[in-house]
Amino acid sequence: xxxxxxxxWRRELTRFFRQPSRIAGxxxxxxxxxxxxxxxxxxxxxxxxxxxxxxxxGFFFPGTIVLVLLFAAIFSNISVIEDRHEGFLQGVxxxxxxxxxxxxxxxxxxxxxAWLQGVVFLALAPVSGVHLTAxxxxxxxxxxxxxxxxxxxxxxxxxxKLDSVQGFHAIMNVVLLPMxxxxxxxxxxxxxxLWLSALMRANPLTYGVAALREVLYGPxxxxxxxxxxxxxxxxxxxxxxxxxxxxxxxxxxxGRVD
Amino acid sequence: MASETAAVEARGLRYSYPGKRxxxxxxxxxxxxxxxxxxxxxxGFLGPNGGGKTTLFRxxxxxARPESGTVRMFGADLATQAREVRRRLGVVFQSPxxxxxxxxxxxxxxxxxxYGLSGRELEGRIAAALERFGLAERREQRTxxxxxxxxxxxxxxxxxxxxxxxxxxDEPSTGLDPGARRDLRETLESLRAAGVTVLLTTHFxxxxxxxxxxxxxxxxxxxxEGAPAALKEEIGGDVVTLTGxxxxxxxxxxxxxxxxxxxxxxxxxxxxxxxxAHELVARLAEAFPGRIDAVTVAxxxxxxxxxxxxxxxxxxxxxxxx
Numbered sequence: 278x279x280x281x282x283x284x285x286w287r288r289e290l291t292r293f294f295r296q297p298s299r300i301a302g303x304x305x306x307x308x309x310x311x312x313x314x315x316x317x318x319x320x321x322x323x324x325x326x327x328x329x330x331x332x333x334x335g336f337f338f339p340g341t342i343v344l345v346l347l348f349a350a351i352f353s354n355i356s357v358i359e360d361r362h363e364g365f366l367q368g369v370x371x372x373x374x375x376x377x378x379x380x381x382x383x384x385x386x387x388x389x390x391a392w393l394q395g396v397v398f399l400a401l402a403p404v405s406g407v408h409l410t411a412x413x414x415x416x417x418x419x420x421x422x423x424x425x426x427x428x429x430x431x432x433x434x435x436x437x438k439l440d441s442v443q444g445f446h447a448i449m450n451v452v453l454l455p456m457x458x459x460x461x462x463x464x465x466x467x468x469x470x471l472w473l474s475a476l477m478r479a480n481p482l483t484y485g486v487a488a489l490r491e492v493l494y495g496p497x498x499x500x501x502x503x504x505x506x507x508x509x510x511x512x513x514x515x516x517x518x519x520x521x522x523x524x525x526x527x528x529x530x531x532g533r534v535d
Numbered sequence: 536m537a538s539e540t541a542a543v544e545a546r547g548l549r550y551s552y553p554g555k556r557x558x559x560x561x562x563x564x565x566x567x568x569x570x571x572x573x574x575x576x577x578x579g580f581l582g583p584n585g586g587g588k589t590t591l592f593r594x595x596x597x598x599a600r601p602e603s604g605t606v607r608m609f610g611a612d613l614a615t616q617a618r619e620v621r622r623r624l625g626v627v628f629q630s631p632x633x634x635x636x637x638x639x640x641x642x643x644x645x646x647x648x649x650y651g652l653s654g655r656e657l658e659g660r661i662a663a664a665l666e667r668f669g670l671a672e673r674r675e676q677r678t679x680x681x682x683x684x685x686x687x688x689x690x691x692x693x694x695x696x697x698x699x700x701x702x703x704x705d706e707p708s709t710g711l712d713p714g715a716r717r718d719l720r721e722t723l724e725s726l727r728a729a730g731v732t733v734l735l736t737t738h739f740x741x742x743x744x745x746x747x748x749x750x751x752x753x754x755x756x757x758x759x760e761g762a763p764a765a766l767k768e769e770i771g772g773d774v775v776t777l778t779g780x781x782x783x784x785x786x787x788x789x790x791x792x793x794x795x796x797x798x799x800x801x802x803x804x805x806x807x808x809x810x811x812a813h814e815l816v817a818r819l820a821e822a823f824p825g826r827i828d829a830v831t832v833a834x835x836x837x838x839x840x841x842x843x844x845x846x847x848x849x850x851x852x853x854x855x856x857x
Contacts (some may be wrong), residue, residue: 281740284648292636368632368693373621465545 281374286383288387289353293390303349303394307519311527339489341460343482345398346391346425347457351449353387354432356444360469376529387429388422395421405492413490416492423514424485430521437528460486467503478503484510540609541700541731543572547604548592550755555839561642564590566755568652573748574609574700577723581743581837583753583849588736591752595734596626601766622650627690629706631821635679639689641672643696650697664692668722681757684715691722702726704735708742720745740837740849745799745851751841763837770835770843772795772810777819780802781829792822801848808835808843 293299320519359368369379396418402409406457409417457463459473462463462481466474488510496506548568565587572578580588593599594606597617605612611619633642640661647657665671668688678686679742687707694702702723708716727747735742743749744763751759751766759766779785786798786805793815798807809815812832820827841849 280653282652284645288634288637292634351670363635364628364630364632365634367596367598367630368626368646369627369649370598371621371624372646373618373651374649375618384851424615434818443601 278375278378281372281378282382282385285369285379286386289356289383290389291384292356293353300350303352303390304345304397306348308398317531322412335407335494336465336490337462337526338402339493340397340457340460341485341518342398342421342456343460343462343486345426345451345456346395349391349394350387350425350428350432351445351453353390353429354436355442355445356387357383357433357436357528358439358445377502379521379528380430380529382425382527384429384433384522387432388425391425391429392418392422395425402448410491413493417489420485420489420492420511420514422526423511423518424489427485427514427518432519433525434521434528438527456480456482459483461509474503481513484513485517486513487514540574541607542576542578543570544604544607544608545570545604546606548591548594548606550587550594550599550604551606557737560820563567563755565594565601566641568755568757570750570757570760572732572734574732575730577636577735577745577746579743579746579749580734580736580752581740581746581749582736582738584738585754587753587755588738588752589705590755592736596628597621597624597703600812612733615749622697623700625694625697625702627687627702627704627707629709631686631690633678633686633689633693636677638675638677639665639681640674642689643693646693646696660696669694673829674738684711684718685713687715687719691719695726698750699731701732706734707735708731708737708739709734731779741829743837749837751837751844753841753845759840766840768810770839772808772835773812774816774833774835774839775807775809775819776831776833777805777807777813777827778829779805781821781826785823785826787825789819793819799842801842801843806842808839 357366360369397408399414399417399421402414432453435452436445439445439448459477459480461477466477466483469477484504487504488507491507493512505513545825549563551563552564554699568587570590578599580591582588590599594601594613595608598611599615600614607613608620609623611623613620634645637645643661643664644657647653647660652660662671667673668691670685670688670692673681673685673689676787678689681689687710691704707719711719725732725736735746737743746763748761749763750757750758777785782800782803782805786800789798789805789807793809796808798805800806808827816830816832819830838849841847
């Protein structure tokens with residue numbers, strides 16, 4: 278079980294580092310986004326009820342890391358579709374490897390890449406005025422790992438079900454990006470209209486973003502947001518992660534084999 | 536290796552595609568197949584594209600489940616003991632299964648890991664495989680840089696890395712030049728000599744001729760089974776083909792003046808099966824002066840067997856992998 282997972286995991290990393298355009302794409306896009314949006318809005322936006330000095334730049338920081346993870350998860354899962362089209366997957370499917378090992382290898386591979394990109398991004402925090410202690414950086418890296426696995430598993434689930442990269446892009450636009458927009462990454466829950474904030478509270482990713490924000494800035498960051506504390510948020514994020522993994526597993530065990 | 540036991544036993548194998556095709560009624564891809572593959576033989580499934588070979592390959596490769604029926608591979612049931620079956624099975628796909636971003640060696644390492652091989656054991660096997668298939672110098676080359684023939688060699692080396700007892704190949708000769716086909720044949724024969732059962736699908740008559748045993752597949756059914764030579768013997772003697780200005784009339788008169796198996800008209804030529812055809816040719820020329828332009832006498836081919844059994848030519852008009 279461990280050897281196939283390891284080899285599938287390592288293959289994801291090898292492939293990634295042999296395609297520099299993937300590295301550039303996954304980091305540069307959110308970086309630009311963050312710089313342009315964050316600096317443009319920082320003067321006019323204050324987090325209601327948030328700690329003094331936390332401007333939009335700071336508010337947006339955790340959300341941007343999650344966006345980095347999301348992009349990385351989406352890009353790495355395109356390889357699920359490519360593997361199917363290029364024929365590589367058929368060789369794995371006829372090997373004496375359980376579907377669990379297949380899912381774990383692919384998801385851990387993609388999640389590692391996403392996590393690495395998130396950590397690189399996290400290292401930029403001091404440069405951008407976000408103060409990090411060693412403890413908060415470590416805790417943030419831990420939350421990032423959880424979110425990386427969750428988002429990659431979610432991407433895997435859709436990628437396995439779909440025939441084309443185009444279809445996967447559609448899912449990205451219709452499901453994954455809105456999920457991110459409504460996670461409190463972009464604007465806080467308590468500033469939104471009632472129906473929107475209800476949607477945001479129903480979005481499990483909201484709790485992942487909230488946990489990351491709280492780990493970075495302390496409990497004050499979510500005060501007045503109406504969201505539960507870091508422990509509950511982490512619990513909900515972990516449950517989401519398990520649900521995504523279970524869904525991916527179920528998808529590979531279904532009748533579809535071609 | 537005991538050749539008494541069957542490597543593969545298939546009973547009542549059925550498979551239908553969901554009725555998506557707009558043209559024509561849905562027909563089963565496999566309509567209840569029974570066959571035994573003797574261990575240690577080269578066994579072929581020969582048929583036109585669309586005959587059911589690809590579906591059968593996918594079932595035997597454990598990629599598709601039959602609608603009904605059972606397959607046992609060395610006694611292990613494909614449906615309930617897939618893991619056991621997969622350990623004993625090496626698969627060479629028609630479409631490539633290599634990762635083009637990885638080198639030859641990396642592809643083989645990956646494969647070894649999937650089959651639970653690692654460390655020195657794996658390194659040794661990879662070195663031996665590279666040597667055997669003349670790939671040692673390509674070791675660190677990315678597979679995307681290799682020619683089609685070399686890639687096929689890597690595919691076969693990959694499929695054999697875990698020492699399977701049965702090697703399953705889908706249309707292995709397709710896309711290979713004559714030299715690469717000869718290499719492939721030698722490889723398969725040396726595998727048989729080592730006790731490995733080789734199972735392949737093909738739509739090439741020459742490839743079918745070189746199998747120990749053969750199943751002719753057409754429209755999802757087995758139309759003939761046996762050794763190629765025995766199959767051809769059932770055609771009584773030789774195949775004589777006559778062309779002339781009036782093939783239908785010629786066939787009618789032939790039937791009355793030379794009793795025996797009925798002549799057939801196909802694509803403007805009259806075709807008869809007779810023993811000692813060379814004697815017949817002289818008498819034909821005397822009997823039908825001016826009505827015959829050309830006569831050919833040939834030993835029967837598998838194509839003739841197919842025609843004999845199905846009443847249709849072995850044509851190949853559907854697109855590949857249909």
